[in-house]
Each structure stands twice: as C-alpha cells, then as structure tokens.
Amino acid sequence: xxxxxxxxxxxxxxxxxxxxTISLSxxxxxxxxxxxxxxxxxxxSDFVKENxxxxxxxxxxxxxxxxxxxxxxxxxxxxxxxxxxxTRERAAMEFSKSMGEDFVSILGNNPLQSSIEVKxxxxxxxxxxxxxxxxxxxxDILIQEIIYEKSLIHLVNENIKKISLVILGxxxxxxxxxxxxxxxxxxxxxxxKRFVIRTMQLVGATKGFIRRPFLFKSLIHGLVASIISISLxxxxxxxxxxxxxxxxxxxxxxxxGFLFFGLAVIGIAINLTSTFFALNKYLNIDSEYLY
Numbered sequence: 001x002x003x004x005x006x007x008x009x010x011x012x013x014x015x016x017x018x019x020x021t022i023s024l025s026x027x028x029x030x031x032x033x034x035x036x037x038x039x040x041x042x043x044x045s046d047f048v049k050e051n052x053x054x055x056x057x058x059x060x061x062x063x064x065x066x067x068x069x070x071x072x073x074x075x076x077x078x079x080x081x082x083x084x085x086x087t088r089e090r091a092a093m094e095f096s097k098s099m100g101e102d103f104v105s106i107l108g109n110n111p112l113q114s115s116i117e118v119k120x121x122x123x124x125x126x127x128x129x130x131x132x133x134x135x136x137x138x139x140d141i142l143i144q145e146i147i148y149e150k151s152l153i154h155l156v157n158e159n160i161k162k163i164s165l166v167i168l169g170x171x172x173x174x175x176x177x178x179x180x181x182x183x184x185x186x187x188x189x190x191x192x193k194r195f196v197i198r199t200m201q202l203v204g205a206t207k208g209f210i211r212r213p214f215l216f217k218s219l220i221h222g223l224v225a226s227i228i229s230i231s232l233x234x235x236x237x238x239x240x241x242x243x244x245x246x247x248x249x250x251x252x253x254x255x256x257g258f259l260f261f262g263l264a265v266i267g268i269a270i271n272l273t274s275t276f277f278a279l280n281k282y283l284n285i286d287s288e289y290l291y
Contacts, residue, residue, distance in 0.1 A: 019185070020185050020186065020188075020189050020221060021221050021224055021225050021228070022225075022228075023181065023182070023185045024182055024185065024221065024222065024225035024229075024267060024271060025224075025225040025226075025228040025229045025232070026229075027178045027181050027182055028178075028225055028226060028228075028229035028230075028263050028266065028267045029228075029229040029232045029233060030174060030178065031174065031175065031178055031229075031263060031266065032229055032230070032232070032233035032259065032260075032263050033233065033236075034167075034170070034171045034174055034175075035233075035259045035262065035263070036233065036236075036237070036259070037167060037171075038167060038168075038171060039255050039259065041163065041164060041167050045122070045160045045163075045164070046122035048156060048160070049120075049122040049125035049126075049156065049157075049160075050081050050119055050120065050121065050122050050125065051119060052119070052120070052125055052148070052149075052152070052153055052156065053117050053118070053119065053148065054117070054118040054119070054120060054130065054133075054146070054148045055115050055116075055117055055118070055146070055147040055148065056074070056115060056116040056117075056118055056137060056143055056146060057113050057115045057143070057144045057145045057146070057147060058070075058113055058114045058115060058116070058142055058143060058144060059113070059141075059142060059143070059144045060113060060144075062114065062142050066142055067085060067114065067116070067142070068085075070116065070140070070142055070143075071083050071085055071116055074116065074118060078121075079120055079121050079123075079124040079129070079133065080118055080119070080120060080121070081119045081120060081121050082118075082119045083116050083117065083118050083119070084116065084117040085114070085115075085116055086114065086115045086116070086117055087114050088112050088113060088114050091112040091113075091114070091115065092112050095112065113144060120133070125153065125156075125157075126153065126157050127150060127153055127154050127157070130148060130150075130153060134146045134148075178266075178270070179270055182270045182271060182274055183270070183274040183278075186218070186271060186274035186275050186278055187274065187278045189278075190214070190275065190278040190279055190281075190282060191278075191282075193214075194282045197210055197279070197282050197283065198282075201283070207283050210279070210283065211276070211279055211283075214275055214279055215272060215275055215276065215279075218271045218272050218274075218275035219268060219271070219272060221271060222267045222268035222269075222270070222271035222272065223264070223267070223268060225267050225271070226263055226264040226266075226267035226268065227264075229263055229267065230260045230263055230264065233259070233260070233263070234256075234260075237256070
C-alpha cells in the first residue's frame, strides 16, 4: 500500500510540474507575442514616417549640374534618408497619368518644375523638425519652394502616439496578469508539497537547505518554459514569413535576440521569485494551518 501511494504521489507531483511548466510557457508565449507587437509597432511607425514625401521644388533656370550637386548635398545631411530627382518631363507624365488625360497638350506647355523628393529619417519626420528644415532649405538660391502636407504629418504623428500608448497599456496589463498567473501556479505547486516541507523542518533541516532544491527546480522549469515559449514565438515568425502572404514581421536578428533573452530572464525571474515567497509562507506557518 505505501509503495502504491508513493507512486501515486510521484505521478501527481510530475503532473503538477508539467502543468506548471506548460502554464508558464503559455504565459511567456503571450508576452512574446506582445513583444513582437511592440517591436513591429516601432518599426511600422518608422516605416510610415520615413515614407512621407518632402518635395523641394527647384527654380526653372537651375542647371542639371547644380541639381546633381544639390541632391548630393541633401543625401549627405544626417536627417535625410533618401532623395529622388524628378524631372519636369517625368512630373508631367505622372500628373497626366493621375489625371487620366494629357494636360500638357491642352495647355500647350509644361508648367511643372523639376523637383527633388526628400524622405527624412523617422526621428525628424515631425512638424517642428520639418519647419526648421524648411527654413534652412529656403535660404538656398536653387530652391523655389518647399511642399509637404503639414496636416498629414501632424495626423500621422498623433495617431502613432495614441496607438503606442494603447499598446504599452495593454502590454503592462498583460505583464501583470502574467505575474499573477505564474505566481498562483507556483503557489499551488508549493502548496502540494507543504507536508514535505514540514517533515524536513521536523528532522532539523534549515530554511536554506529546504529552499535549495525547490529553487533549483524552479530555475530549471523557468528555463524549460522559456525555451518552449521562445520556440513557439520563433515558429510563429517563421510561419508568418513563409506561409502568410502580405504578412511580414519586421524583426531583425538583433531585436529578436533581445526579445528571446528577455523572455528567458522574465520566465526564470518570476518563477524563482514566486517560489521563494511561496516557500517562505510554508516555512513560517504553524502546523495547524497546513490542513
């Protein structure tokens, strides 16, 4: 009878360890998904900002050689991501295509000027920075005017700020839920071994001696759960890149490495901390409260 009972207890213990590891893996997987969302939100906002056009309209008498020099000077500026030279002919062709008719033949001449389309770095794609850049460009004798959508730039930046706050709020909430779930799961596991803890105390084991195997197992479970969650997140990214058309998770290897390292640290740290405090409860509790 004692042998059977021992086997049953071992099975229950193994089952509780497996349940704890799976629960922790799923919680970390959810945190990983939020991490992916945060990384992609930043990259997506940068992508949107860096594709806002800033048009430098050139004076009619500007020579080709001067335009090429101006474009090179613009490319060398720290806040410029890229430039593209648009000739009068190309501008007329694109405008005619968008209008659906050849306006040059109607007017008899091409009123459009040559221009340089400038795309700024994401950090400078805001109304204040563009206003300063506009004042700087206006001093150039080759430039006739600067054209950009002030309202569009303001709207894009405001919407990105709102979306970022919502995502950060959701991430914080999910992180708190994750801590609560992991803590409760670990507490249940320690609760199932409360009599073992009491027996060890009765035979003279110190608190540090009792904690050591629990914390070691907690470390191993946190590590295993982290590896499982990282594998799931990596599999999701691979699937999205290779199987889903139009879905592209813009995560580079360095950012992915930071995300995976963060998941491992969070998994191990929360598991160890929860185990430590749950153990302290049963190390200091009176025998009558064990039942």
